[in-house]
Amino acid sequence: MRFLSEIDSPADLRQLKIEDLQEVADEVRQFILETCSRIGGHTGASLGAVELAVAMHYAFETPADRLVWDVGHQAYAHKILTGRKDRLHTLKQYDGLSGFLRRDESEYDTFGAGHASTSLSAALGMAIARDRNGEENHVCALIGDSSLAGGMAMEALNQAGHLKTRLIVLLNDNDMSIAPAVGALTRYLNRIKEAQSYHHLKEEIGDTLDSVPGVGHSLRRAAKSFKDAIAAAVLPGALVNELGFKYIGYVDGHNVPMIVRALEEAKKVKDGPVIVHALTTKGKGYPSREENYYAWHATGPFDLKTGKAIKSSSSAPKSYTQIFGETMCELMETDEKIVALTAAMPDGTGIDQVLEKFPERAFDVGIAEQHAVTFCAGMACEGLKPVAAIYSTFLQRGFDQIIHDVCLQDLNVTFAMDRAGIVGADGPTHHGLLDIAYLRGYPNITLMAPKDEAEMRNMMLTAVNHNGPAAIRYPRGAGVGVDISEKPTEIEIGKAELLRDSAGEVAIIAYGSMVHPALEAATSLEKDGIEATVVNARFVKPLDSELILALAQTKRLIVTVEEAYLAGGFGSAVMELLEANSMLDGVKVVRMGVPDRIITHGDPKLLLAKYGLDTDGIYTKVKETLEIMDERRAGVQRRKIVS
Ligand SMILES: Cc1ncc(C[n+]2csc(CCOP(=O)(O)OP(=O)(O)O)c2C)c(N)n1
Known part of the structure; x- marks a missing residue:
């Protein structure tokens, strides 16, 4: 690369003649193509802004x-020209x-x-x-x-x-x-x-x-x-x-x-x-480029000559997003009051299927999350049942609208919060870690999270038929792979699911994506002679207070697990319930979730493991906590003996 190899900063670029800049842009484009063909990224968006980046750094x-x-998704050329060319291949990785x-x-x-x-x-x-x-x-x-x-x-x-x-x-x-x-x-x-x-x-x-x-x-x-x-x-x-x-x-x-x-x-x-x-x-x-516009806004690795995606031969189950879109179509078939909405993310949310099938009852409002929420509120006032599919992180934009326009007026709006949890490569701006905390503090709203895709379908039906605001959070990527051929059925609001009962001293209460790792952790604990009860919480609001209080009476240790910030999250809700019922003295509660830190980008599995939010992490936490509790108990007993 004649010019690019000599450009380490915009000052180098500005040494060039204006007539050389087009060639610089060509080299930058080639560099982006070569890098993104290997690692993926916001390829199309960045390719479109190459000349703008070169011109800006030259003119300014x-x-x-x-x-x-x-947004910054289109800024790869800017990164290349500002001294980050040699690290471009590390984009979005830990x-x-x-x-x-x-x-x-x-x-x-x-x-x-x-x-x-x-x-x-x-x-x-x-x-x-x-x-x-x-x-x-x-x-x-x-x-x-x-x-x-x-x-x-x-x-x-x-x-x-x-x-x-x-x-x-x-x-x-x-x-x-x-x-x-x-x-x-x-x-x-x-x-x-x-x-x-x-x-x-x-x-x-x-x-x-x-x-x-x-x-x-x-x-x-x-x-x-x-x-x-x-x-x-x-x-x-x-x-x-x-x-x-x-x-x-x-x-x-x-x-x-x-x-x-x-x-x-x-x-x-x-x-x-x-x-x-x-x-x-x-x-x-x-x-x-022509083939499919979604395919080149952002891409995975692709063949540099043909542009065809290089797919890993994975037999992963369908994603939550896909199943959400399919279920929306199914529900809209039988209930004509349901309308669907996306804020500029038709493919990302699965609403693309709905837009195609029900063009009169589905809306892409553009990048307008605040408007989207109040637009739904208006439709709900007149008897429609809007379902707004908005990523957890982008729904933050509509916070006041959710409170002031939807919850305060107790309107039947459903929020389908895709990408709830650690999203991975897109990093801190895109992790959906706050929705429990920002939605839990205000009356009227029902908050739920499914343990798998079949339960998500049931929750969708429950939410649209519930006469009031409701939000369902579910993670990015593939579902668990359970059978979804059954028609959705309503579930009782505020009722948790006891998945594994035991006479042991431990209860793990998990929310949404953490239910399966909790179940697996319980299986591992059993091998060590530790009997753990596992509860699929299903709802953070309203909580299944009857079940949780009963567990607090019979267990020595309750562990709550969620893929969300701990502050104001599911575990906090459990603590508040126990505190309100003066139950905190008799039981130790350990909350597992995301600590008060900016969570970087990287492989979601790696990030989840870092915060103990996987089978291994839950298993270790229970074991360690029990050990500490036993030591303390032993210490107390020794002191008693001495005195
Ligand atoms: C508040 C918010 N909503 C949605 C998105 C997701 N998103 C990222 S890029 C993008 C499209 C931006 O289009 P445009 O501004 O025309 O830039 P282009 O990608 O076409 O260069 C969207 C919707 C976002 N980043 N932020």
């Missing part, structure tokens, strides 16, 4: 000028580079990311701080067209246009979210493209950008003639005039010199925010 004096990436952006990973990662639509707010904050500090640097946010439609980004646009501080927004418009982009803003951006190409503005911009003063005389002229020609509003009209943004574009987002020139023009705008509208192709350069 990074890191003094601040680049703020939205102790390796993050798949997103982290301030502690590089000084060029000015703002941590992973969730969408944050860049404009953060960049605006940095721009204001710059002004107050009397600095002169530029701040540029890079945001995708779908993330721009997210509520936070809209709120930031609103404030930016009002504040009139210097801010550059580079819009990476590829017409795609993970699925095709949805919504009126997408339609609007498309109208601009159509209208501008109708007026041959693209060529005009290309030819005259060099001589454009400010936002560009010819652009202004062209926009004006466009306005004259078509009464409908277009971006220059709406954004420049109404929201207070200048507009430069559109530019070919794969033509590095053109983007650099557009950014140079943007830098000259002194009196407020400016948008540079770049058109890109997601997955540019990916072999066989």
Whole structure:
């Protein structure tokens, strides 16, 4: 690689001539392809933003000028150009580079990311701080067209246009979210493209950008003639005039010199925010891009020549996600009140199947989790039974809406929280470890977690037929592999399942994904002569207080296990119950779960093992605790004898 091997930082890049940059971009693209073909990653998203990354680091004096990436999944070129090329092959692996952006990973990662639509707010904050500090640097946010439609980004646009501080927004418009982009803003951006190409503005911009003063005389002229020609509003009209943004574009987002020139023009705008509208192709350069858009937003390892996925020959059971989608279709077949919803994750949640089968009763609202929750509340007010399938981590966005709009009004909305627990490679921004804690503290909501996919089906039916808010959490990836041919049946709310009864001194009460490891641990303990009762808790709210209090009366040790943060989690709920019933004196309670730490990225099995959340960990915890308890008891007895 002629140029890339010499580039260790953006300063090296800036030594090059502008006419060499396209070749740099080609080399970066090749590097991403080669690396991702081996390890997978957000391949398509990053391939689409290669030229934008090269142009930004060339046009701006990074890191003094601040680049703020939205989501950060598309930033592999940025990582390559900022000294992390040699570690790109460690992406998303334990102790390796993050798949997103982290301030502690590089000084060029000015703002941590992973969730969408944050860049404009953060960049605006940095721009204001710059002004107050009397600095002169530029701040540029890079945001995708779908993330721009997210509520936070809209709120930031609103404030930016009002504040009139210097801010550059580079819009990476590829017409795609993970699925095709949805919504009126997408339609609007498309109208601009159509209208501008109708007026041959693209060529005009290309030819005259060099001589454009400010936002560009010819652009202004062209926009004006466009306005004259078509009464409908277009971006220059709406954004420049109404929201207070200048507009430069559109530019070919794969033509590095053109983007650099557009950014140079943007830098000259002194009196407020400016948008540079770049058109890109997601997955540019990916072999066989056309086949399936989900396949190249993010990929596993693939064949570099054909782009075909290299699948490991695993006979893993169907994923919870798949079974969720299938069960939704089944339930919607017989209950026409049920409607389904995803927030820009149709394939990730299984709602893609539902959208296909029931297009009138399923919605992709885009990256708009807050809106999604209240939209469901509205539908529930009128008698529909909405099921919102939103990853546990992204539902955090809708916290107040869940409380204020759903729970307070006791509405029949079901939240299907996929990716609850440790998700693995995507790391701290994506682990779903908080949902128990953030949902448990408010009245009316029913919270449940299945031990396997058959129970998930039963819980789905239970939730939609329950007249009030309910949430089901289930993990990423394959189910346990149990038979799911039975029709779903309702289960009694607040009733746990006693899976293994014993006369021994130990009870393990496990929640959701931890039930099977708990059962296996009990089998191992039995071999050591320790009899353990195992309970599938099923519900954290309401708890099966009758069963838990009965166990507290008969057992010496209760171990609770959950794949979630301990603070405010399932074990805390059990402790609260025992405390409220003055039962804590008679029984020792050990809570197993995720400690108060940022959990890094990496293989989920490895991470779960690290926190003892597997068969081995549960077995060891029970053994060790009993040993400590026995020693203490012995100590107490000895003292008694001495005294
Ligand atoms: C709050 C939130 N919701 C959903 C996601 C999942 N997600 C990651 S990337 C992405 C699509 C982003 O589309 P766009 O902004 O157009 O960027 P592109 O991937 O097309 O470059 C989505 C929905 C997320 N990261 N954050």
